[in-house]
Amino acid sequence: MQRHETLDLEDFEALLHRAATMIADRVERIGPRAEGPVVHPATFDELAALIPSDWPEHGAGAQAVLDDVARCIEPYATRIGHPRFLAWITTSPAPAGTLGDIVCTGLNQAPLSFKGGPAATVLEHVVIGWLARLFGLPEAGDGPDGADIADKADGPGGTIVSGGTMANLMGLTVARHAHFPEAATKGLAGIGRTPVLYVSDQGHMSIERSAVLLGLGADNVRGVPSDSDNRMDVAALRAAIAADKAAGLAPFCVVAQAGSVTTGAVDPLPDIADVCASEGLWFHVDAAYGGAAMLTDKGRALLAGIDRADSICVDPHKWFFIPLECGVTLFRSKAQQIATFRARASYLGEENPHDLKNTTFILSRANRALKVWFAFRTYGRDRLRRIVTRNMELARQFRDLCAASPEWRVLAPVQLSIACARYVPQGDGWTEEQVDRLQVHLLERLEASGEGFLTPAMVRGRAGVRLCVANHRTSETDIRLLFDLMTSFGRELAAQGPQA
Ligand SMILES: Cc1ncc(COP(=O)(O)O)c(C=O)c1O
Numbered sequence: 143m144q145r146h147e148t149l150d151l152e153d154f155e156a157l158l159h160r161a162a163t164m165i166a167d168r169v170e171r172i173g174p175r176a177e178g179p180v181v182h183p184a185t186f187d188e189l190a191a192l193i194p195s196d197w198p199e200h201g202a203g204a205q206a207v208l209d210d211v212a213r214c215i216e217p218y219a220t221r222i223g224h225p226r227f228l229a230w231i232t233t234s235p236a237p238a239g240t241l242g243d244i245v246c247t248g249l250n251q252a253p254l255s256f257k258g259g260p261a262a263t264v265l266e267h268v269v270i271g272w273l274a275r276l277f278g279l280p281e282a283g284d285g286p287d288g289a290d291i292a293d294k295a296d297g298p299g300g301t302i303v304s305g306g307t308m309a310n311l312m313g314l315t316v317a318r319h320a321h322f323p324e325a326a327t328k329g330l331a332g333i334g335r336t337p338v339l340y341v342s343d344q345g346h347m348s349i350e351r352s353a354v355l356l357g358l359g360a361d362n363v364r365g366v367p368s369d370s371d372n373r374m375d376v377a378a379l380r381a382a383i384a385a386d387k388a389a390g391l392a393p394f395c396v397v398a399q400a401g402s403v404t405t406g407a408v409d410p411l412p413d414i415a416d417v418c419a420s421e422g423l424w425f426h427v428d429a430a431y432g433g434a435a436m437l438t439d440k441g442r443a444l445l446a447g448i449d450r451a452d453s454i455c456v457d458p459h460k461w462f463f464i465p466l467e468c469g470v471t472l473f474r475s476k477a478q479q480i481a482t483f484r485a486r487a488s489y490l491g492e493e494n495p496h497d498l499k500n501t502t503f504i505l506s507r508a509n510r511a512l513k514v515w516f517a518f519r520t521y522g523r524d525r526l527r528r529i530v531t532r533n534m535e536l537a538r539q540f541r542d543l544c545a546a547s548p549e550w551r552v553l554a555p556v557q558l559s560i561a562c563a564r565y566v567p568q569g570d571g572w573t574e575e576q577v578d579r580l581q582v583h584l585l586e587r588l589e590a591s592g593e594g595f596l597t598p599a600m601v602r603g604r605a606g607v608r609l610c611v612a613n614h615r616t617s618e619t620d621i622r623l624l625f626d627l628m629t630s631f632g633r634e635l636a637a638q639g640p641q642a
Contacts, residue, residue, distance in 0.1 A: 151204055153204075153205075157204050157205070157208065160205075160208055161208065162244075164208075164211070164212060164216060165240065168216060168219075169223065169237055169240075172221040172223050172224045173223050173224075173225075173234070173615055174615075176224060176225050176226070176615075176620075177221070177224075178221065178224070178592035178593060179221075179592030180220070180221050180224045180226060180227050180589070180592060180593070180594055180595040181220050181221075181589055181592075181595050182217070182218045182219075182220070183590065184218050189214070189218055192214040193210070193214050193215065194210055194214075220595075222234065222235070223235055223613075223615065224595075224615070225613060225615035225616045225617065225620045226593060226594035226595070226616070226620050226623070226624060227594070227595050227613065228594070228595070228596050228609045228610050228611055228612075228613060228616065228624075229595050229596055229597040229610065230597050230610065231403065231430075231431045231457075231460050231461075231610050231612060232460075233459070233460055233461060233463055233612040233613060233614075234463060234612075234613045234614050234615055235463060235464065235465035235466075236463035236464065236465075236517050236520075236521065236614060238516055238517040238520035238521060239463060239464040239465045239513045239514070239516065239517040240465050240513075241513075241516060241520075242512050242513030242514070242515065242516025242517060243465050243512075243513040245512060245516070246508060246509050246510070246512040246513055247508075249262075249509065249512075251508075251509040252506060252507075253266065253498050253507065253509055254490070254497070254498060254499040254505045254506060254507060255490060255491060255493075255494060255497045255498070255499055256494035256496055256497055257491065257494070259509055262509035262511065262512065263494075263496050263497070263498055264496075265509065265511040265512055265515050266301075266302055266498055266509070266510075266511040267496065268511070268515060269302065269470075269511040269514045269515055269518075270298075270299065270300035270301070270302070270470070270472065270511075272518065273300065273433075273456060273470055273472055274298040274300060274472050276433075276436050276437070277429075277433070277436060277448050277449060277451070277454055277456075277472060278448070278449030279298040279449060279451075279454075279472060279474055280297065280298065280474070281297060281298070297475075297476055298472060298473060298474055298475070298476060299472070299473040299475070299476025299477075299479040299480070299501060300470055300471060300472040300473060300476075300479075300501070301470070301471055301479070301498070301501040301502040302468065302469070302470050302507075302510045302511055302514075303469045303470070303471065303502060303504075304467040304468075304469055305430075305457055305459060305466070305467050305468070305469040306346070306348060306428070306430030306431075306455055306457045306460070306469050307348040307351065307352075307469075308469055309430065309455035309456070309457065309469035309470055309471040310346070310348045310349055310352050310397075310426075310428055310430070310455045310471075311348070311351075311352040311355060311356075312453075312455075312471040312502055312503070313426045313453035313454070313455055313471045313473075314339070314349070314352045314353070314356060314395065314397075314426060315352075315356060315482060315503070316452075316453060316471075316473060316478055316479055316482045316483075317339075317394065317395045317424035317426060317452065317453065318337065318356055318358070318394070318395075319478070319481065319482040320424060320452075320478050320481075320482075321337070321392075321394040321395070321424060322337060322392075322394070323481075325357075326482075329357075330357045330358075333392070335390070335391065335392035336362055336391045336392060337358050337362060337391075337392050337393075337394045337395075338362045338363075338364060338386050338391050338392060338393045338394065339353060339358065339362065339363055339364070339393075339394065339395040339396070339397065340363075340364045340366050340379055340382060340383065340393070340395070340396045340397065341363060341364070341365065341366065341396070341397040341398075341399070341428075342365070342366050342367070342368045342373070342374035342375075342398075342399060342402070342409060343365040343366065343367055343368050344368050344372050344373075344374075344399055344402040344403075344404060344405070344407055345365070345397060345399055345402070345428070346399070346402070346403050346428055346430070348428075349363065349397050349428065350363050362391075364382050364386070366378050366379045366382055368407070370602075371407060371554075371555050371557075372402060372404070372405045372407035372554055372555075372601070372602075373407050373408065373409050373410055374398065374399070374409040374410065374414065376410055376413040376414060376417060379396065379414065379417055380417060383417070383421055383423075393421065393423055394423055394424060395423055395424040395425075395426060396414055396417065396418050396423050396424070396425060396426070397426045397427070397428055398411055398414045398425070398426070398427045398428070398451075399427075399428050399432075400427050400428065400429035400432040400433065400435075400444075400445050400448060401428075401429060401430070401431040401432020401433070401435070401557075401558050401560075403431065404554075404560075404562070404599050404600070404601060404608070405553075405554040405555075405557070405560055405562055405599070405601060405608075406431065406432065406537075406556070406557050406558035406559065406560035406610075407554070407555075407557055408432060408444050408445060408557050408558070410447075411427065411445060411446065411447030411448055411450075411451075412446060412447035412450075413447075414447075415447050415450035415451070418450075418452075419450075424452045424453070425450060425451050425452050425453075426451065426452060426453045426454070426455070427448050427451040427453075427454045427455070428455045429445065429448065429454055429455060429456045430455050430456060430457040430460060430469065431457065431460045431461055431558070431610075431612070432444075432445065432461075432558050433445075433454070433455075433456030433457070433460075433461070433462075434456075434460070434461035434462050434526070434530050435461070435530060435534075435558055436448070437523060437526055437527040437530050438527055438530055438531050438534070440531075440534065441530070441534075441558070444557060444558070451472075451474065452473070452474045452475070452478075453471055453472065453473050453474065454471070454472040455469065455470070455471055456469075456470050456472065457469045457470070458470060458514050460612060461530060461533070461559070461612045462514070462517075462518075462526065463517065463526070463529070463612075463614055464513055464514055464517055465513060467510070468510045468513065468514060471502075479501060480500045480501065483500055483501060483502055483503060484500050485497075485499040485500055485505065490505075529614045530559075533559040533611040533612055533613065533616070534556075534558060534559045534611075536559070536611045536616055536617075536618065536620075536621050537556045537558070537559040537560060537561040537609060537611045538556050538561070539618060539621050539622075540561040540563070540609050540611075540621050540624070540625060541556045541561045541563070543621070543622070543625045544561070544563040544625070547629070548566075548568065549565060549566060549567075549568060549629060549632060549633075550563045550564065550565060550566065550629075551563060551564045551566050551606075553599065553601040553602070553604065553606045554599075554601050554602075559610065559611040559612055560608060560609065560610045560611070561608070561609045561611070562599040562601050562606045562607070562608045562609075563606050563607060564577065564581060564604060564605065564606035564607070565577075565580060565581060565584055565606075565607070565628065565629070565632035565636075567580065567632070567635075567636035568636070569636075571639075571640070572640055573640070574604065576640035576641075577604075577605075578604065578605035579605075579640075579641060580632070580635055580636070580640075580641070581598060581605040581606055581607055582598060582605070583635050583641060584607065584628060584631050584632055584635060585597070585598055585607055587631040587634070587635065588624075588627060588628060588631060591627065591631075593623070593624075593627055594620075594623075594624050594627065596608060596609055596624075597610075607628065609621075609624070
């Protein structure tokens, strides 16, 4: 029988083994052995000259391409799982999550509808259920038999998306639909009023970006002042809402931060929930980073009130250590979620009440729930809880080291696992702006040493270094090493005097 050509690879299993060996070796080198450099110094042009860029007419074969990966991609890949990679909120992936991700790619399900991924659909419901329960959202109750899908789904809902930016967009999309359903048919002009949303001046940029995408306009996002602990000033929130109402505008949503991106500040959630309840506003909580703290007693106390949210953004790919990409939006009311995203088209086939196509804006999607399910079941809540607790302690360790040194100034309280501090050269002759620039040079010096990678922070107008300890491999020794290294780099730079 004549065989037609396909894209199958004869030595697929051997190739998979080779790729798996490469991944396992890398995890061993950057994780337990902590090999650097944490960030490779190669420039874009140097890498572009190295990485094959021709799309050949005749294929090179997968072994040759794997050779390329081993030669000019893997060695230059940033060592994100390294114990001293504490930049942004980009966390060390848990190997069990990597396993789940590999299986996810191999199974390649299409759970837009139940038939495209039956087990994948169930997994997403399971993971959303776990997280909804973690945040204390009220349990689901079944709607009346035979009711429309949207009515039947009475209880919390959620969706798994690419990350926190998308998760915030999904939350605010449902908020807009719940308050201004006419926008779906008539467009924003059909609302006839100007919707306004509120977030503290510490809010993540994705809130304003969502407002732009949703047609609400950046000018209608009120940056509510924060207090000296970087938490939303609720009296200022009340005043802003009253002023907007008096001006004939239509306040509809407050976004609270539960772990702000710069300092990890948690807004006063119960007070904000009260304002939302009395003013009839949607309560969205951005817990993209801080949500994992709910695993711990301390975190649950800090985030008390989150169970009153209408929607919550939480990123498994942040402090739950799931490999990129994975964000989640939870909704108090699945009915409101489905009313916003219900997808009907003849080519989608028969509807199943559990179809994921009705839970978010996109259709084709990966089965991201698999890697979360895999990791959460592998480690259990207790192991994750211990890691998250240790991360909080390590951020405090860095803060304490800085507080005890005349050369460092702590810039913000540590509420979760982010610490911000400013190296202050001893002696006169430095302006605050020159000290601001010194922080940038200090971070560059640390990066060049290959020993660690941190990102900067601007806290209440002053620059500093920022450690986001959301890393399951970081130890007390790593924190001490980073502190000692940065102190000695600070001294070196200070000795050179103010730089441009
Ligand atoms: C509080 C907060 N919200 C949203 C985001 C956006 O998440 P992502 O980078 O996954 O889009 C971040 C990212 O750091 C964040 O810290």
